[in-house]
Amino acid sequence: MQVEQIEPIDLQATGAVARRQAFSRVARYFLLAVSLLGVAILFVLAYITIVEGVGRINLDFLTNYPSRFAGQAGLRSSALGTIWVLGTTIALAIPVAVGTAIWIEEFAPKNALLTFVKLNIANLAGVPSIIYGILGLAMFVRFAELGPSIIAGALTLALMIIPMTVIASQEAIKQVPPSLREGSLAVGATHWQTVWYHVLPSALPGIITGVILSISRAAGETAALIMIGAFSFIAFDHSLNPAEALRDDFTTIPIQIYNWTIRPQEAFRQNAAAAIILLMIAVFALNLTAAVIRERFRKAY
Amino acid sequence: MAVLDPEQGGPAFRESLRKRPLSRWNETIIKAALAACAFVTLATTALIIFVLFRETISFFREVSFADFFLDTEWQPLQEPVSFGIWELVAGTLNVVLWSLLIAIPVGLATAIYLSEYASPRIRRILKPILEALAGVPTVVFAFFALTFITQDMLQPGLGKGTVPIFNSLSASIMLAVMILPTIASLSEDAMSNVPRDLREAAYGLGSTRIEVALRVVVPAALSGIVASILLGIARVIGETMIVAIAAGSTPNLTLDPLASIQTMTGYMLQVGLGDAARGTVDYRSLFAVGTMLFLMTLLFNIAAQIIIGRYREQYE
Numbered sequence: 001m002q003v004e005q006i007e008p009i010d011l012q013a014t015g016a017v018a019r020r021q022a023f024s025r026v027a028r029y030f031l032l033a034v035s036l037l038g039v040a041i042l043f044v045l046a047y048i049t050i051v052e053g054v055g056r057i058n059l060d061f062l063t064n065y066p067s068r069f070a071g072q073a074g075l076r077s078s079a080l081g082t083i084w085v086l087g088t089t090i091a092l093a094i095p096v097a098v099g100t101a102i103w104i105e106e107f108a109p110k111n112a113l114l115t116f117v118k119l120n121i122a123n124l125a126g127v128p129s130i131i132y133g134i135l136g137l138a139m140f141v142r143f144a145e146l147g148p149s150i151i152a153g154a155l156t157l158a159l160m161i162i163p164m165t166v167i168a169s170q171e172a173i174k175q176v177p178p179s180l181r182e183g184s185l186a187v188g189a190t191h192w193q194t195v196w197y198h199v200l201p202s203a204l205p206g207i208i209t210g211v212i213l214s215i216s217r218a219a220g221e222t223a224a225l226i227m228i229g230a231f232s233f234i235a236f237d238h239s240l241n242p243a244e245a246l247r248d249d250f251t252t253i254p255i256q257i258y259n260w261t262i263r264p265q266e267a268f269r270q271n272a273a274a275a276i277i278l279l280m281i282a283v284f285a286l287n288l289t290a291a292v293i294r295e296r297f298r299k300a301y
Numbered sequence: 302m303a304v305l306d307p308e309q310g311g312p313a314f315r316e317s318l319r320k321r322p323l324s325r326w327n328e329t330i331i332k333a334a335l336a337a338c339a340f341v342t343l344a345t346t347a348l349i350i351f352v353l354f355r356e357t358i359s360f361f362r363e364v365s366f367a368d369f370f371l372d373t374e375w376q377p378l379q380e381p382v383s384f385g386i387w388e389l390v391a392g393t394l395n396v397v398l399w400s401l402l403i404a405i406p407v408g409l410a411t412a413i414y415l416s417e418y419a420s421p422r423i424r425r426i427l428k429p430i431l432e433a434l435a436g437v438p439t440v441v442f443a444f445f446a447l448t449f450i451t452q453d454m455l456q457p458g459l460g461k462g463t464v465p466i467f468n469s470l471s472a473s474i475m476l477a478v479m480i481l482p483t484i485a486s487l488s489e490d491a492m493s494n495v496p497r498d499l500r501e502a503a504y505g506l507g508s509t510r511i512e513v514a515l516r517v518v519v520p521a522a523l524s525g526i527v528a529s530i531l532l533g534i535a536r537v538i539g540e541t542m543i544v545a546i547a548a549g550s551t552p553n554l555t556l557d558p559l560a561s562i563q564t565m566t567g568y569m570l571q572v573g574l575g576d577a578a579r580g581t582v583d584y585r586s587l588f589a590v591g592t593m594l595f596l597m598t599l600l601f602n603i604a605a606q607i608i609i610g611r612y613r614e615q616y617e
Contacts (some may be wrong), residue, residue, distance in 0.1 A: 017507075024509035032415035036406055038481050039430050045445055073377050099338030107332050108339070119606075123344050126532070126602035127595065128539025131349060132589050133573065137353040159345050166342065192328045208505075220438020223541035224564070226574040254440045261444045261546055269448055276441050287436045291429065 009058035033104075046280075053273025061274060065235040066256065070267030075275060077234040081150070081250035082219065084238055087162065088246065089218050094211055098163045101169030101207075104193050122165040131162040133227025141228050148229030150238070151246040156224055161214040169208020172203040205297030212290040216283050222254040230255060253279050353595055356588030363582050369589070375426070375552040375568070377586050378575075384586060386593060388552035392469075392562040393597075396544055397537050399473035399558050400480065404533060407477070408484030409519075409526065415485070416492035417514040435482035439542045446475040446547035463559060467549030470558040470612050475543050481532035487532065493524020524608045531605035534600045541566040565594045 004240040013021055064074025100121075108114045134158030146152040176199050184194040200207075213252075230250055253275055260272035361369070364384045372385030415424055450471040455464045464470075495518050503517045519526070547598070549561035550571050563571075572587045 020509050020512065024511040027511040027514075028414075028418050031410050034410035035414040035419075035427060037407055038411060038434060038485070039427065039479070041478055042434055043432065045449070048449055051443075096338045096341050099335045103335035103339045107335055117339055117343065120346050123599060123602055124342060124345060124599060126348065126535055126539075128541070128566065128598055130539065130541045130569050131353075131591055131595055133353055134347050134569065134587060135345075136317060137573070138356070138588075139348060162342060162345070162381075187455060190328055192331050211503060216436055220440065222438070222440040223545075223570060226570060229573070231574055254438055257440050257444060258542065258546070261440075261447060272444055272448075276444060279438065281440065283436055283438065286432070287433065 001164050004026060006017055036078040048274055049273045052279060053167065053270055053275075053277050056270050056274035057277065059097045066233060066259075070265060070271055073271055075215055075253060075256060075278070077236070078251045078253045078256035080235065080238055084150050084245060085157065085250060086151045086215060086219055088150060089157040089251025090215060092154055093162050093165060096223040097160075097165035097170050098207060100162070100166045101173055102195060103175040104166070105170055107191070108224045125167060127215075129160055129221055129224040130227060132156055134226035135159065136224065136228045143161035147247070148232070148249055149247050150250045152228055153225050153250060157218045157221060160221065160224060161218050164217065165210055165214045168213065169203070169207045172210065173199060175203045202289070205293050209290040212293070215269050219277065219286070220254055220283060222258055225252060225255060228260070231259070302451060317382070328584060337447070341387045349595070353588055353592045356585050360582070360585035360589040361433045363585070373554055377583060382582070386590070388554050389565045389568055390593070391554045391556070391562060392548070392552065392564040392567065393538055395469045395556050395558070395562055396473045396476055396548060397534055399470060400476035400537050401530070401534065403474060403477035404480050404484055405530060408481050409488060410487035410527075411485040412492055413514050413519070415489045417510060417518060421496050431482050431485055437481070438537050439540055442475040442479055443542040443546035446543055448473040450474055451547065465549070465561045466560070468548065468559050470560050472544045472548040475547065476537050476540060479498060479540065479543065483533045483536060484529045485607060488522065488526045488530035491522035491529070494525070495521040497612060502556060524611060528605040528608040531601045535601035535605070538601070539566065539594065539598045541570050543568040563589050569594070
């Protein structure tokens with residue numbers, strides 16, 4: 001018996017179909033190239049900045065006060081100012097932000113007021129930082145007569161980061177499964193005991209991640225602080241006593257970078273690059289910590 | 302724990318019952334404290350509106366509405382003073398236009414690649430790097446715009462005669478980099494949320510991957526994409542440091558990318574640096590421009606939220 005020989009079918013597309021397939025294949029590499037653009041920019045900018053500024057980084061650069069001679073200028077007062085302002089901002093903003101998130105997710109009656117509060121927070125998160133700056137200028141610096149002080153700066157930054165911290169904390173609290181709450185309530189815990197002993201510990205990694213990202217935003221903020229008048233020559237160390245230090249004028253590292261950037265001399269450009277390297281190391285360290293906490297404590301419910 | 306058994310009703314159980322009203326009281330106090338925290342956010346909005354409007358009203362007692370909206374000259378700091386807002390609005394629109402022309406194609410191409418082409422491994426590497434761009438302080442972008450983009454690239458490339466040291470283009474390029482993560486990441490989320498059925502139906506009909514991406518996924522995710530662009534616009538309008546450092550401080554009624562301009566935020570920072578005395582018209586003009594800025598960003602943010610809200614209803 002003779003087996004019929006079957007002609008092999010050619011699956012290769014031809015004509016218009018082949019052209020469409022070729023277009024799709026080319027598109028893959030085109031889209032990849034464009035996507036890598038963002039990554040490339042990040043690396044190129046990092047590389048150029050390091051080449052420009054790394055030579056300026058030494059102990060004197062960290063411990064010197066600002067100076068009109070680029071070679072003697074340093075980050076001492078701006079680094080101390082950043083630490084003071086950020087520390088105060090954290091102390092003011094975090095309890096309020098986490099409290100708001102707990103109220104919204106756990107206690108608030110589900111009514112029109114809650115809808116309004118949520119909508120309001122979403123809008124506040126989109127308000128430009130310079131608007132918070134003029135709010136701080138009118139309210140804290142002028143009306144409350146705090147002057148361009150550390151406490152006025154911290155209050156301004158606190159109002160600025162509260163909305164985004166609330167939103168991140170809300171997301172973390174939402175991730176806690178209802179069964180955990182119900183179990184706690186079923187054995188007789190009160191509502192607050194349930195929140196304090198069960199919901200918050202479970203939501204904590206997510207809340208910490210959100211808080212760290214907000215802090216890194218505050219650490220890089222420049223416009224709002226310039227608006228409240230924190231653009232002065234500071235050549236003293238703040239007292240270690242908060243009651244005195246909080247009323248001091250101050251400057252921060254981003255403001256110092258701005259100050260050096262707008263000067264025409266090349267030497268100040270190197271100072272700015274060096275300060276940027278240090279600021280970016282701090283910001284990326286914060287972001288990395290947030291990412292690690294998020295991955296490490298990610299729970300699958 | 303026999304004494305706590307309600308059936309037996311031992312003294313310890315009765316004692317614990319008596320304590321309950323106190324714990325209820327504590328709960329009430331805690332709840333009130335938490336509600337007070339939420340009140341802070343409402344108070345913030347109220348304060349922003351109060352401060353902006355109070356000073357803006359004082360401003361319009363000195364400068365007429367007609368001068369503000371019909372005059373085409375913004376010259377508040379030297380005689381003869383004039384307060385035509387359009388030069389500043391034009392400055393803002395200038396950087397919005399050019400930064401979007403860069404950020405939309407790049408952002409959407411990135412979103413399409415990540416959502417439709419990239420393997421999970423590449424996505425895991427690419428997305429965090431992209432999001433790292435979102436963490437860069439804007440004063441750093443401003444430094445890049447003025448030094449590397451203008452001084453090292455545009456001026457040597459196009460000639461110092463055509464590119465002034467402060468120009469809209471350098472600011473727009475860095476603004477585009479700033480909003481790239483917003484547009485790419487939110488658009489990618491919208492595209493990933495498009496149901497598989499739609500894609501598979503298109504593949505079943507013989508579409509290629511790029512055809513599915515462009516003709517099925519992008520249209521289905523359009524509302525999310527539009528929302529991401531609106532949020533990007535709001536961020537560009539409100540950004541201060543990049544435009545203040547790189548785009549200049551010359552109010553200019555033009556959309557020319559190589560012109561030296563001033564945006565609304567740029568003017569506000571300039572006044573802030575000058576330590577305007579309270580009660581002067583400079584100080585009040587700060588709030589008039591601030592009100593304009595606030596309303597413009599609010600408009601784009603609310604539009605984005607409405608579109609996101611509609612889009613969620615569609616697939617859930």
